[in-house]
Amino acid sequence: MAKKSINSISYDDIIAAQGIVSEAGLTTPGHYSAEISALCGAGLYLKLENLQPTGSFKVRGALIKLANLDGSDRSQGVVAMSAGNHAQGVAYHAQKLGIKATIVMPTGTPFTKVNRTQRLGAKVILAGKTLTESQEQADRISKSEGLVFIHPYDDPDIITGQGTMALELLDDFPDIDTLVVPIGGGGLISGISIAAKGRNPKIDIFGVEASQYASMKSTLSGQEAQLGGSTVAEGIAVKAAGEITREIIAENVRDILLADEESLEQAMQIYLREQRLVVEGAGAAALAAIMTNRSIFEGRKIGVIVSGGNVDARLLSSVLLRGLVREGKLVRLRIEIADEPGELSQLTEIIGENGGNIVEVNHQRLFYNVPLKSTDVDVTMETRDQDHVLVIQTALKKAGYPSLLLSDTMPNN
Numbered sequence: 001m002a003k004k005s006i007n008s009i010s011y012d013d014i015i016a017a018q019g020i021v022s023e024a025g026l027t028t029p030g031h032y033s034a035e036i037s038a039l040c041g042a043g044l045y046l047k048l049e050n051l052q053p054t055g056s057f058k059v060r061g062a063l064i065k066l067a068n069l070d071g072s073d074r075s076q077g078v079v080a081m082s083a084g085n086h087a088q089g090v091a092y093h094a095q096k097l098g099i100k101a102t103i104v105m106p107t108g109t110p111f112t113k114v115n116r117t118q119r120l121g122a123k124v125i126l127a128g129k130t131l132t133e134s135q136e137q138a139d140r141i142s143k144s145e146g147l148v149f150i151h152p153y154d155d156p157d158i159i160t161g162q163g164t165m166a167l168e169l170l171d172d173f174p175d176i177d178t179l180v181v182p183i184g185g186g187g188l189i190s191g192i193s194i195a196a197k198g199r200n201p202k203i204d205i206f207g208v209e210a211s212q213y214a215s216m217k218s219t220l221s222g223q224e225a226q227l228g229g230s231t232v233a234e235g236i237a238v239k240a241a242g243e244i245t246r247e248i249i250a251e252n253v254r255d256i257l258l259a260d261e262e263s264l265e266q267a268m269q270i271y272l273r274e275q276r277l278v279v280e281g282a283g284a285a286a287l288a289a290i291m292t293n294r295s296i297f298e299g300r301k302i303g304v305i306v307s308g309g310n311v312d313a314r315l316l317s318s319v320l321l322r323g324l325v326r327e328g329k330l331v332r333l334r335i336e337i338a339d340e341p342g343e344l345s346q347l348t349e350i351i352g353e354n355g356g357n358i359v360e361v362n363h364q365r366l367f368y369n370v371p372l373k374s375t376d377v378d379v380t381m382e383t384r385d386q387d388h389v390l391v392i393q394t395a396l397k398k399a400g401y402p403s404l405l406l407s408d409t410m411p412n413n
Contacts, residue, residue: 011198050309163191
């Protein structure tokens with residue numbers, strides 16, 4: 001494929017790229033989820049990019065970009081800036097193509113991501129506390145060493161490569177009438193929109209940003225937005241909308257929706273519970289938006305882009321436990337009892353008789369504001385649901401043990 005100018009990304013380019021992606025073994029399955037469709041009131045067809053060799057769609061664009069480098073650029077090598085998925089995509093193909101790759105990552109990047117990138121043969125440089133500072137270092141390296149900089153999203157070849165997944169999905173499910181796609185810098189939805197509109201000009205395309213990082217939505221609307229903060233969807237936590245991508249999105253995308261933290265966590269939980277799929281926060285953004293905008297999507301046949309599955313085990317564990325708390329399946333009650341022999345035994349017996357499974361008991365005499373001859377007991381337990389919690393609280397209250405539910409997701413009894 002010949003190199004493209006900024007404004008000449010075409011449907012035919014993406015068709016040509018699809019052959020390269022397929023030959024490299026990077027096609028992924030599409031899957032109709034009856035279970036999640038029932039939850040959302042629409043037909044959901046999942047594009048499982050979390051099953052890519054590096055766990056993310058980023059390998060597609062990286063392949064097309066590196067494949068298009070001429071001999072001189074390949075011999076010099078490439079440099080990229082990333083804290084995760086883009087880094088691994090570039091490193092993966094650079095190793096296969098025999099290209100020297102340098103990846104600049106922020107100093108706070110988790111060791112697991114650093115180690116994965118190094119195992120793929122890349123030289124990793126930790127520089128800068130933020131992605132902006134890492135970007136500046138990558139630019140300096142590019143200029144001083146003559147390396148080709150591989151932008152994570154604002155590049156025609158990257159955009160072309162990402163668009164190939166839309167062709168695969170529409171080949172598998174030609175009746176899809178809507179696509180919902182996560183947006184970080186916009187490379188993914190730009191490529192997908194060009195490919196999908198080339199196949200079906202009437203198809204509706206919606207983008208999704210994390211609510212704390214609505215950079216593309218604010219840029220296109222001309223309204224300033226306060227960006228930043230912690231999010232489970234760090235893969236789309238981008239503060240600056242792409243220059244190339246914003247033009248494509250403005251032309252092809254019907255609307256950009258926002259997903260808050262609770263909806264992102266719930267979507268991750270649903271993927272694991274209903275489909276046994278490990279999906280990162282950014283990869284769950286499309287489902288999060290569909291769940292919180294049912295009136296928009298009801299009855300549609302929706303292609304849902306599951307863009308990645310690279311999530312830290314500790315983070316995933318926290319997301320799942322928080323989900324159990326929201327559903328009333330894991331609760332903590334604070335109960336005041338007399339500081340006398342046998343009281344704790346009687347308390348736990350009542351909980352057990354009513355079906356609660358005690359996980360942890362904290363017995364506190366000194367630090368809570370309780371009478372001298374009393375003590376507060378914090379009991380963490382597994383329950384069936386919120387109604388079951390109320391049954392246990394009612395039984396405790398009847399026995400003289402009023403309880404305080406230490407959660408703001410359920411009423412106290």
